[in-house]
Amino acid sequence: xxxxxxxxxxxxxxxxxxxxxxxxxxxxxxxxxxxxxxxxxxxxxxxxxxxxxxxxxxxxxxxxxxxxxxxxxxxxxxxxxxxxxxxxxxxxxxxxxxxxxxxxxxxxxxxxxxxxxxxxxxxxxxxxxxxxxxxxxxxxxxxxxxxxxxxxxxxxxxxxxxxxxxxxxxxxxxxxxxxxxxxxxxxxxxxx
Amino acid sequence: xxxxxxxxxxxxxxxxxxxxxxxxxxxxxxxxxxxxxxxxxxxxxxxxxxxxxxxxxxxxxxxxxxxxxxxxxxxxxxxxxxxxxxxxxxxxxxxxxxxxxxxxxxxxxxxxxxxxxxxxxxxxxxxxxxxxxxxxxxxxxxxxxxxxxxxxxxxxxxxxxxxxxxxxxxxxxxxxxxxxxxxxxxxxxxxxxxxxxxxxxxxxxxxxxxxxxxxxxxxxxxxxxxxxxxxxxxxxxxxxxxxxxxxxxxxxxxxxxxxxxxxxxxxxxxxxxxxxxxxxxxxxxxxxxxxxxxxxxxxxxxxxxxxxxxxxxxxxxxxxxxxxxxxxxxxxxxxxxxxxxxxxxxxxxxxxxxxxxxxxxxxxxxxxxxxxxxxxxxxxxxxxxxxxxxxxxxxxxxxxxxxxxxxxxxxxxxxxxxxxxxxxxxxxxxxxxxxxxxxxxxxxxxxxxxxxxxxxxxxxxxxxxxxxxxxxxxxxxxxxxxxxxxxxxxxxxxxxxxxxxxxxxxxxxxxxxxxxxxxxxxxxxxxxxxxxxxxxxxxxxxxxxxxxxxxxxxxxxxxxxxxxxxxxxxxxxxxxxxxxxxxxxxxxxxxxxxxxxxxxxxxxxxxxxxxxxxxxxxxxxxxxxxxxxxxxxxxxxxx
Numbered sequence: 094x095x096x097x098x099x100x101x102x103x104x105x106x107x108x109x110x111x112x113x114x115x116x117x118x119x120x121x122x123x124x125x126x127x128x129x130x131x132x133x134x135x136x137x138x139x140x141x142x143x144x145x146x147x148x149x150x151x152x153x154x155x156x157x158x159x160x161x162x163x164x165x166x167x168x169x170x171x172x173x174x175x176x177x178x179x180x181x182x183x184x185x186x187x188x189x190x191x192x193x194x195x196x197x198x199x200x201x202x203x204x205x206x207x208x209x210x211x212x213x214x215x216x217x218x219x220x221x222x223x224x225x226x227x228x229x230x231x232x233x234x235x236x237x238x239x240x241x242x243x244x245x246x247x248x249x250x251x252x253x254x255x256x257x258x259x260x261x262x263x264x265x266x267x268x269x270x271x272x273x274x275x276x277x278x279x280x281x282x283x284x285x
Numbered sequence: 286x287x288x289x290x291x292x293x294x295x296x297x298x299x300x301x302x303x304x305x306x307x308x309x310x311x312x313x314x315x316x317x318x319x320x321x322x323x324x325x326x327x328x329x330x331x332x333x334x335x336x337x338x339x340x341x342x343x344x345x346x347x348x349x350x351x352x353x354x355x356x357x358x359x360x361x362x363x364x365x366x367x368x369x370x371x372x373x374x375x376x377x378x379x380x381x382x383x384x385x386x387x388x389x390x391x392x393x394x395x396x397x398x399x400x401x402x403x404x405x406x407x408x409x410x411x412x413x414x415x416x417x418x419x420x421x422x423x424x425x426x427x428x429x430x431x432x433x434x435x436x437x438x439x440x441x442x443x444x445x446x447x448x449x450x451x452x453x454x455x456x457x458x459x460x461x462x463x464x465x466x467x468x469x470x471x472x473x474x475x476x477x478x479x480x481x482x483x484x485x486x487x488x489x490x491x492x493x494x495x496x497x498x499x500x501x502x503x504x505x506x507x508x509x510x511x512x513x514x515x516x517x518x519x520x521x522x523x524x525x526x527x528x529x530x531x532x533x534x535x536x537x538x539x540x541x542x543x544x545x546x547x548x549x550x551x552x553x554x555x556x557x558x559x560x561x562x563x564x565x566x567x568x569x570x571x572x573x574x575x576x577x578x579x580x581x582x583x584x585x586x587x588x589x590x591x592x593x594x595x596x597x598x599x600x601x602x603x604x605x606x607x608x609x610x611x612x613x614x615x616x617x618x619x620x621x622x623x624x625x626x627x628x629x630x631x632x633x634x635x636x637x638x639x640x641x642x643x644x645x646x647x648x649x650x651x652x653x654x655x656x657x658x659x660x661x662x663x664x665x666x667x668x669x670x671x672x673x674x675x676x677x678x679x680x681x682x683x684x685x686x687x688x689x690x691x692x693x694x695x696x697x698x699x700x701x702x703x704x705x706x707x708x709x710x711x712x713x714x715x716x717x718x719x720x721x722x723x724x725x726x727x728x729x730x731x732x733x734x735x736x737x738x739x740x741x742x743x744x745x746x747x748x749x750x751x752x753x754x755x756x757x758x759x760x761x762x763x764x765x766x767x768x769x770x771x772x773x774x775x776x777x778x779x780x781x782x783x784x785x786x787x788x789x790x791x792x793x794x795x796x797x798x799x800x801x802x803x804x805x806x807x808x809x810x811x812x813x814x815x816x817x818x819x820x821x822x823x824x825x826x827x828x829x830x831x832x833x834x835x836x837x838x839x840x841x842x843x844x845x846x847x848x849x850x851x852x853x854x855x856x857x858x859x860x861x862x863x864x865x866x867x868x869x870x871x872x873x874x875x876x877x878x879x880x881x882x883x884x885x886x887x888x889x890x891x892x893x894x895x896x897x898x899x900x901x902x903x904x905x906x907x908x909x910x911x912x913x914x915x916x917x918x919x920x921x922x923x924x
Contacts, residue, residue: 149587160352165890166583167576197580198628199587275304 095224095233098251098264104235106253106260108227113259115194116228119145119205120185121250123221139218140211143187144274145169149199151285156274157189168195169203190228191253193260202254204265204281208247210272215243223250225262237264247271249281287394287402290433296404298422298429300397301359305371305420309391311381312349313373314465317357318449319343320368325450329457331366332446336464343369349376349465359422359429368423370434370449373408374416374442376465377869385411385437393419395431406433415441459865466872549643551650563655564674564694566647570640571681571691572889577636578685579890584629592622637686644689651677654741655692658733658901658908666911668744668918672697676741678734679877681885681894693885693896695875697741698817702841702851704874705730705898708858712882726879727854728761730898731821733908734877735852737899738819739770740911744918746816750789751775752782754828758854762823764909769916775823782828786836789820789849793840796847817848825855826863834863841873 096104106114121143144158155164162171172188205223224236237251245268253262269280288296307315316334318326333340335347342361346353373391375383382388394405408419414437421432438444442461446454554569556562595618599611654673656662676697680690707727709715715723735749753775765771776785841851860867883893901908
């Protein structure tokens with residue numbers, strides 16, 4: 094069963110029926126909000142970019158984004174940039190695969206962000222979500238849907254972090270501003 | 286609001302920490318100079334460039350790239366700095382354009398740290414220039430401002446730097462171009478794209494992305510360049526697909542025991558033939574080793590820096606400086622480091638064990654083109670009927686596990702020439718070696734590489750020419766000269782050099798003309814052999830006059846696309862009198878060394894890999910035996 098997270102909520106990541114998770118996929122999706130007005134049907138393309146920042150004890154060590162699709166250690170892989178966003182089918186627009194068994198020992202948190210490269214704000218985005226899927230069987234483990242958009246250009250979506258011998262996912266859902274993950278660093282740090 | 290500047294316009298800067306973004310659409314070099322109140326740059330130490338990328342408050346990229354982000358902290362620049370010039374230059378001697386007229390107008394933007402754009406400037410109207418001052422950041426009454434400049438220099442970086450009052454501008458410009466060339470000549474060609482069905486044990490599933498190509502690296506090597514002129518023949522064959530070989534079923538890994546990784550199997554990668562599968566598997570192992578070691582090194586770096594910080598903290602606490610509390614804190618910091626490094630090593634050892642097991646099944650399964658000389662597969666060697674995808678020209682290792690050797694595979698036909706560096710400046714091991722012994726080993730390496738090329742080409746599709754101006758390598762060249770694989774004895778003396786060069790230059794011209802005419806091989810003179818040609822040059826530049834030098838440079842530039850390749854055995858120092866004229870030549874070649882040397886970078890993480898040349902084991906006759914068969918096939922097979 095998938096768990097619908099609310100802001101700030103955390104869940105332990107386990108395989109259904111026990112066992113440790115090995116590979117997960119963070120799927121991020123969004124749709125352009127329909128515009129009001131005469132040509133209301135004309136929706137604009139929105140280029141949102143998903144990034145994952147790997148932290149060791151609150152220090153950024155590596156980042157995976159559209160210009161660096163694989164973390165140097167190979168444990169985190171971005172499946173590629175999507176420039177226009179959701180077809181509205183609720184599928185993932187961008188995915189980031191995390192091989193939990195290969196995450197280097199010093200990396201203790203991976204933060205997922207979405208930012209608007211084209212500068213549009215989240216007012217023009219609807220149905221933005223992130224969901225964590227067990228990549229080995231395609232089962233959704235957790236989903237976090239953002240509340241309505243606002244005058245900001247980025248979202249710090251969620252993080253996956255070590256907890257004991259396993260991993261946890263925490264929904265963050267904080268608004269921020271910036272075009273790329275570098276711009277978001279100050280906004281990420283309080284959530285580590 | 287972004288201010289869109291025109292040439293000469295200025296704009297105030299709201300803060301002192303900025304980012305300058307450059308997008309040029311083609312790889313360019315970005316640099317910066319720091320000037321005093323008059324705009325003079327006092328010395329080379331005030332120039333940030335790929336060879337020396339960091340100055341206080343400023344950092345540029347080590348490589349030429351289509352996009353740059355320069356971080357600038359104006360407060361950290363130092364008192365004497367009043368002007369910062371941001372400059373762009375085209376890398377010289379590459380296949381890329383040599384004047385800005387040939388590229389899209391570069392675009393530069395200055396942004397604040399939060400990403401908001403402050404000002405931008407499009408450098409339009411450039412023509413024959415190959416270097417340009419894009420922007421100036423300058424102090425005016427205590428505040429910093431920016432000015433759009435766009436001043437280009439047809440004379441390139443040297444003129445640009447000279448114009449800034451820099452002494453020895455020419456030398457610095459050469460250093461910068463050298464640093465870029467080094468970046469290019471030390472990178473192993475980009476890997477084949479990973480296909481989605483290439484399910485390596487560790488790839489977390491379908492849809493695995495293509496690995497990134499570092500900025501400034503070669504274009505992907507997977508696709509050989511087809512010479513296509515106007516109306517020329519277009520090859521519609523899929524470059525990575527072999528004709529005539531139906532896809533044989535991939536070997537199936539036996540099921541894994543619960544909790545264990547699947548046992549490795551040779552050929553366990555995507556591909557249309559065993560040749561291609563093994564090729565992809567080797568590249569997969571190469572990438573996995575690079576990444577496993579990256580994870581380990583990153584963890585160790587982190588553990589070290591954390592321990593440093595904790596030790597500093599323990600030292601700065603006055604209560605803990607003496608006595609047992611301080612000692613305990615220091616001890617704790619060390620234990621924490623050891624614990625993390627230990628766990629990182631454990632993870633690395635797990636990966637290394639798996640890759641070693643894979644290597645142990647893959648190495649014996651390799652066909653001759655991919656196999657080391659000590660592989661028994663060479664005993665059953667037969668002259669092939671078909672060209673393989675690639676050739677092993679050495680081994681690559683990392684210090685974490687020197688026994689784990691990754692075959693260094695290059696695509697065939699060769700896409701760039703090779704340079705065996707016989708100089709002592711290249712590595713520590715070379716520096717302590719007797720120069721004559723090193724030169725001898727360099728010739729041995731060239732012979733070994735040439736022998737491998739001869740062995741994997743069908744009998745009449747590859748010809749080797751040798752230039753040995755002073756005859757100094759005659760003994761070492763014996764495996765080639767005695768086996769009858771050369772079309773003619775090594776050329777000696779100035780006359781010999783010019784004769785061979787003239788013949789190959791003419792050949793390049795003829796093939797280019799034929800390609801341009803769209804006539805293919807039919808337009809070539811009857812009797813001309815249509816195979817690939819390799820020219821081995823020993824003792825360069827001995828025996829070369831200016832004309833010969835120009836012909837050699839012509840071959841280096843134009844040869845690879847029409848199947849004429851260079852294998853230079855040279856010490857760069859010997860040719861230093863020619864100065865920068867030869868830089869494009871060195872740059873166009875892949876540098877190999879006759880002794881193990883860590884100068885090759887992988888395309889994913891950029892580790893320095895130790896290259897080992899493909900020399901036959903001491904006492905082994907395998908090379909002579911293989912060349913003997915090749916020579917025999919040439920003598921007996923009909924043309």
